[in-house]
Amino acid sequence: MPSGTHSQRRVLSGMRPTGKxxxxxxxxxxxxxxxxxxxxxxxxxxxxxxxxTTDYADTGMIKHNSIEVVLDWLAAGIDPERSTLFIQSHxxxxxxxxLLFSMIIPLGWLERVPTxxxxxxxxxxKDLGTYGFLGYPVLQAADIxxxxxxxxxxxxxxxxHVELTREIARRFNLLYRLGGKPVFAEPQPLLTPAAKLPxxxxxxxxxxxxxxxxxxxxxxxxxxxxxxxxxxxxxVRRTDPGNPDLCPxxxxxxxxxxxxxxxxxxxxCRSAGIGCIECKGWAADALVRILxxxxxxxxxxxxxxxxxxxxxxxxxxxxQKSAAATMEQxxxxxxxxxxxxxxxxxxxxx
Numbered sequence: 215m216p217s218g219t220h221s222q223r224r225v226l227s228g229m230r231p232t233g234k235x236x237x238x239x240x241x242x243x244x245x246x247x248x249x250x251x252x253x254x255x256x257x258x259x260x261x262x263x264x265x266x267t268t269d270y271a272d273t274g275m276i277k278h279n280s281i282e283v284v285l286d287w288l289a290a291g292i293d294p295e296r297s298t299l300f301i302q303s304h305x306x307x308x309x310x311x312x313l314l315f316s317m318i319i320p321l322g323w324l325e326r327v328p329t330x331x332x333x334x335x336x337x338x339x340k341d342l343g344t345y346g347f348l349g350y351p352v353l354q355a356a357d358i359x360x361x362x363x364x365x366x367x368x369x370x371x372x373x374x375h376v377e378l379t380r381e382i383a384r385r386f387n388l389l390y391r392l393g394g395k396p397v398f399a400e401p402q403p404l405l406t407p408a409a410k411l412p413x414x415x416x417x418x419x420x421x422x423x424x425x426x427x428x429x430x431x432x433x434x435x436x437x438x439x440x441x442x443x444x445x446x447x448x449x450v451r452r453t454d455p456g457n458p459d460l461c462p463x464x465x466x467x468x469x470x471x472x473x474x475x476x477x478x479x480x481x482x483c484r485s486a487g488i489g490c491i492e493c494k495g496w497a498a499d500a501l502v503r504i505l506x507x508x509x510x511x512x513x514x515x516x517x518x519x520x521x522x523x524x525x526x527x528x529x530x531x532x533x534q535k536s537a538a539a540t541m542e543q544x545x546x547x548x549x550x551x552x553x554x555x556x557x558x559x560x561x562x563x564x
Contacts, residue, residue, distance in 0.1 A: 225250055225404070226363035228259035228302065231279035235286040236426035237501075238419035241411045241469060246367055248291040250404075256297040257361045257533065260284060260526070263302050263309075267350045268333075268340055284522050286429050289512035294525045302357065304530035307537035311356040311544065315382055316349060318389060323381065324348050328374055355379040358401055360537050365404040376403040390547040397547050409469050412462035416444040430509060433502050440494045440501075446483075449490065456483040456490075463490070463497050470500040 227247060229235075235244065250256055260280045266273070280301060292299065302308055325348070333342065358366055358379050366376050380400040387396035412418065413425025420426065427439055445463055449456035458464030458479055467479050475496055482488030515522045545551045 222255035223253075223364040224257065224361055225254040225365050225367060226257045226259065226358050226361050226401075227367050228261040228264070228357060229283055230265045231260050231262050231276050231283050232265075232421065233275070233279040233282045234428050234430050235283060236419055236421065236428050238411050238413075238426065239286075240290065240429060241409050242369060243367065243406060244287065244290045244292075246406045247287075250367060251293060251296045254365065257363070257536075258287065258292060258297055258299050259302050259357060259533075260300070261302045261357065263353060264350060267344070267347045268342065270344070270346065271340075280526075281519055281522055284526060285512050285515050285519070286508075288515055288522065288525070289429065289508040291508075291511075294529065298529045298532050298536075299525055300529035300533040301526055304526070305360075305533045305537050307534065307541045308353070308356050308360060310541060311360055312349075312353045314544065314548070315352050315356055315386070318385055319352055319382060323378060324351060327351050327378060329371070351375055351378050352382070355382045359383055359398050360540050361533070362399060362540065363401045364399065365402050367404045367406050369406050373403045373405075376401060390544075392543055392547040397543050410465050411469060412465050414439050414443045414462075416462045427501065429505060430512065431505070432509075433498075433506070436501055436505070437495070437498045440498045441491070443494060445490045445493075449483075452489050453486050455486045458483050463494055466497045467493075467500070470504060471496065472500070475500065 227243065229239070229243070247256070247258060260283055262276050262280055265276055269276075284299060287299065288294075333347075354375055355378065358376075359382070366379070368376055383396075383398035383400050387398060390397065413420065413423055414427070415423065415425040417423055417425060427436060431439070440463070443463055446456040446458075446461040448454070448460070458467065461483070464479065464483070467476055471479070478488070479493055479496065483493060542551075
């Protein structure tokens with residue numbers, strides 16, 4: 215059971231169950247989550263209902279992928295003694311709050327969300343003309359507000375979603391009060407430092423591009439992938455000087471290598487004193503040093519995945535307690551309490 219007091223500031227964040235995580239997931243979110251545990255009461259959620267917004271026609275791998283995601287969380291250092299890890303669909307209050315919010319949200323608010331238009335244009339192989347896809351920011355708001363989160367760790371591209379959550383909280387509080395007080399606080403975005411992490415082909419690391427380095431990749435595979443990684447296009451021959459600032463391998467060094475290694479890369483690349491193969495080897499060394507301890511921690515759960523499932527079940531039970539308390543306030547504010555409450559005599563006489 216996570217330690218901490220109710221007065222601790224709260225963080226809510228989640229990931230879709232896409233299977234094993236890659237370095238981009240680690241740099242963009244997971245590494246930051248591990249640090250946040252020292253400062254906040256953290257709720258980390260596998261958002262399996264969100265997976266249905268785009269993958270509703272193929273649900274066979276959702277549960278297996280949920281376990282894979284959580285194994286990587288645990289391997290990276292997410293501590294179930296300090297944080298609540300749970301599965302969204304195991305806390306049915308999320309669906310109830312989503313339904314109630316959907317009754318009060320103007321359609322135009324959802325249609326103006328930047329990622330809605332962007333994904334409709336870019337994901338052409340799937341039918342995204344569903345309410346679930348249009349309304350997923352409402353479900354996201356329910357996820358956040360359910361736990362009275364003070365902060366939501368996001369990249370800059372997700373800030374509009376947090377702002378929509380704030381608008382939903384504001385609208386609910388305007389319509390419904392609890393003893394004259396608002397039900398929901400307005401959460402703040404907690405910007406995650408956005409490091410530039412390229413995939414092996416130089417584009418953004420993404421499973422859809424097939425250019426990832428997984429957190430579970432063994433050392434030989436990491437070295438093999440880096441050997442084929444694109445480099446500074448201006449460096450055609452071994453004797454040509456290069457520019458680490460224009461090289462995807464240089465970007466990896468900036469994130470994972472030590473200052474001493476970075477100094478060698480800068481001096482050697484710019485003077486053509488080292489070749490790209492040697493430079494890639496140093497990058498592989500840095501990745502192996504970071505990933506090996508994570509892979510060792512992961513083995514404990516890989517050998518007995520039931521341990522991870524038990525953590526999720528316990529976390530989901532804890533999340534339900536927090537969610538139940540929030541929903542009791544929501545229902546009372548909306549005069550939909552599950553308790554019978556007779557009308558005041560002045561109202562009954564009307």
